[in-house]
Amino acid sequence: xxxxxDYIISVPDFPQPGILFRDxxxxxxxxxxxxxxxxxxxxxxxxxxxxxxxxLEARGFLFGVSVAEHFHKPFVPVRKxxxxxxxxxxxxxxxxxxxxxxxxxxxxxxxxxxxxxxxxLLATGGTAKAAxxxxxxxxxxxxxxxxxxxxxxxxxxxxxxxxxxESLTKFPGH
Numbered sequence: 001x002x003x004x005x006d007y008i009i010s011v012p013d014f015p016q017p018g019i020l021f022r023d024x025x026x027x028x029x030x031x032x033x034x035x036x037x038x039x040x041x042x043x044x045x046x047x048x049x050x051x052x053x054x055x056l057e058a059r060g061f062l063f064g065v066s067v068a069e070h071f072h073k074p075f076v077p078v079r080k081x082x083x084x085x086x087x088x089x090x091x092x093x094x095x096x097x098x099x100x101x102x103x104x105x106x107x108x109x110x111x112x113x114x115x116x117x118x119x120x121l122l123a124t125g126g127t128a129k130a131a132x133x134x135x136x137x138x139x140x141x142x143x144x145x146x147x148x149x150x151x152x153x154x155x156x157x158x159x160x161x162x163x164x165x166e167s168l169t170k171f172p173g174h
Contacts, residue, residue, distance in 0.1 A: 004040060004169050007033030008149065022149050022171055024059060024120045037148060037168065038066050041118075044166050045071065050143045051113040054078050054104070056131055059120035063148060067118055076108040076115075078131045089137050093130040102127070104134050111139030122147040122167055125159025132163060 009026040013019065027033040041063060054076045055064025061077060068075035081090060081101035090103035109115060115135045117128060122145070132142045144164045150156065151173030157165050 002032065002036070004033070004037050004148070005171075007037070008169065008171075010171075020174065022121065022151070024062075024148055027148070028062060038063070038070070040168050041067055041146060041148075042070050044146055044168070045116060045144070048116065048144050049114060050116045052076055052109060052115045052140070054109075054115050054117050054131060054135060056117065056119040056127060057083070057102075060118050063120060064118035067116075067146075076104060078102055078104050078117075078134060089134060091130045091133050091137070093126050095126060096124070100127075100130075102130050102134065104138070106138070109135055109138040109140040113140045114143045115140045116143055117145045118147075119145075120148045122150040122156040122160075122165070123154045123173060125154075125156030128156065129159045132160070 007027040009023040011021040011023050014021040027037050052074050053064045053068040055061045057079045065075050081103055084105055087106045088103040089106050090101050092099055092101045117131050128145050135142050142163055147167040150167030150170045152170045154173040
């Protein structure tokens with residue numbers, strides 16, 4: 001029986017030399033891999049009380065929408081700056097080489113709502129931490145951060161200290 005890890009494609013030297021990229025499109029392009037991954041996400045969340053799924057651009061959308069539909073919960077996209085059409089709240093955060101800004105619609109999360117953040121990959125944790133800060137800025141409570149892949153030696157869990165973190169697979173980041 002294949003495991004989720006078997007569907008993840010490792011691509012050397014992408015996006016730059018020395019990086020071993022973990023590509024989730026192997027999961028998406030195989031119906032069995034996709035079903036296995038989504039069923040595993042559903043199992044992780046079956047005893048979690050939550051009101052909203054927040055998916056991080058862009059691959060977090062692919063998994064997050066399916067999870068939201070499965071649990072009959074709303075889906076909130078957390079996007080790069082300038083991509084959402086209505087009034088937003090935003091947060092800027094540091095990347096390895098520069099800075100980025102993410103935003104969410106101002107009315108997407110109400111005070112007290114419980115949120116699960118979904119993304120494909122946990123590396124250094126900066127993007128997920130920024131998303132958690134956006135949820136909290138709107139008065140929401142982060143119940144869980146769920147990832148398909150965790151690059152364990154990049155210490156993203158440490159950046160998310162204080163949040164419950166679940167990952168379906170773990171790989172070295174180097």
